Amino acid sequence: MHLTKVAENGLFAPQKIADVLRTTSEEVARTAGLGRDAVQRRDRLKSVKTQSRLREMVEIINKVEPRFGSALIAYAWLRSEPLPGFSGQTAMQLIQQGRAGDILEYIDAVDAGIHA
Numbered sequence: 001m002h003l004t005k006v007a008e009n010g011l012f013a014p015q016k017i018a019d020v021l022r023t024t025s026e027e028v029a030r031t032a033g034l035g036r037d038a039v040q041r042r043d044r045l046k047s048v049k050t051q052s053r054l055r056e057m058v059e060i061i062n063k064v065e066p067r068f069g070s071a072l073i074a075y076a077w078l079r080s081e082p083l084p085g086f087s088g089q090t091a092m093q094l095i096q097q098g099r100a101g102d103i104l105e106y107i108d109a110v111d112a113g114i115h116a
Helices: 014-021 025-031 048-068 071-080 091-096 100-111
Strands: none
Touching: 014 025, 014 048, 014 071, 025 048, 025 071, 025 091, 048 071, 048 091, 048 100, 071 091, 091 100
16 A cells, blocks of 8 residues: 555545545545544644554554555455454554554564474
8 A cells, every 4th residue: 555545735635544445434434543623624634643553553564564465455465464462452442452563573574484
């Protein structure tokens, strides 16, 4: 997912992310652990928390996209695949808990050949 396709005026744009992932901006917000108003109200959209969660979600999708061949399949993985070592939680659940860094470390470990 090219960053230029999901950004607008220097911010991550939930509707553009949703368009790439063929979903709604509300679903993007939910996946990132945000409320609907975080992507609908301009002041909330600009907040550090909202932009950080959207950035983390895009980073994770971009990191695993080459494995799956498309951002859409990477998004499905993020939402539905339980991760070993995280008590069966999905990447989405971990993002919602503010643990995106743990997911990125897990992906790096798998890429390095370390069984996670």
